[in-house]
Amino acid sequence: MTKDEAIRTEVLKAARALFQRFGLFKTTMEDIAKAAGKGKSTLYYYYASKDEIFDAVISEDMEEVMTVVNLAVEKANSAEEKLKAFTSHRIKLLTQKAALYSIVFGEISENPNLIKKLKKSYEARELEGLKAILSYGIETKEFKKIEDGDLDDLAYVMLCAFRGIEMGLFEDNRIKKIGDRLEIILDLLANGFKN
Template sequence: MTLPKEDIIRCEVLQEAAKLFRHYGLNKTTMEDIARAVGKGKSTLYYYYKSKEEIFDAVMKREKDAILCRIQAAVAQQTTASGKLEAFTRMKFREIAQISVLYQVVVREVQNCSEIERGIRRNFDNNEVDLVKNILEFGIETGEFKNMGNADLDLMAFVMISAQRGVEIASILNGKLEEIEGTMDSLVSIMLNGIRNF
């Protein structure tokens, strides 16, 4: 099945823009830079996207959707809640390590925080919290974890994602990405211990 011409152009724009954002960041990349990289005029680019922020939003959404699909697939392969939490954490950080340059751009840009970037971050965080909450509910259903109320489930999922987020940001900003897997193993162990004894 052949993609429509418009979809092919959008895909090319996002691929080239992702390279530019990785290299220069959002603020230093211009629509002209993106148009030149794609081999199109700026007017053609504006036909598909209103601004570089809209392109950045589309690049991040595409990257995050792909990451979330791979994480969900890894989680689905596990048969225990503990295994699912470990798979979630390991796969997430493998994915972050692979796109760490783009992730660093996001971390830097989010410090300046445009509304688009805040929205991207919120949406991804919410998806991760929902996924972890589903894992916790699965653990309760199978008897692996103690029963807890909905408010406690929400809080536990939020705390777990927040703790992971803190470790991932600190590891990236401090240039310690190669140490992150060992740190995450310890964090998962601590979290599972806490859940089982909650």
């Protein structure tokens, strides 16, 4: 790791802790510099603004979620298992992140533009993952045949449905109540695609 990479890592680690504790709006560049043991000028050398630091922190967390989800999907043997792994790992990891960032999560809910650009990039990767799972299921004849043009639309509708479920679970704090029943919901979803 280069010196620049080490400094960026220290800054992001300090910023992550502050965002989790105080939220985005109450955290200042001065707070981040102090927590990282750096001067403000050093901070501004690497990041133009607090928003840029926030984007970097959220990007790292999104990358972590994508990596774990993709590994779980790769390990699954059937299309149904891959779809369940994609959904269940996403929900579990996003629930953990929402708990860590409870203040920030509220700020984002009230100001969705905070992560609009990051969300679009993340969404594109999720859509590709879902399309790959559906294509795999079609190739193995586990899922019904879907026309190529419809595959894009189906993946998008599924992702929207997942997001709607996630938002409802997070907002109503029902994720803990659902627990094992999440498996039943995933079974119902996967069975709709089966031949």
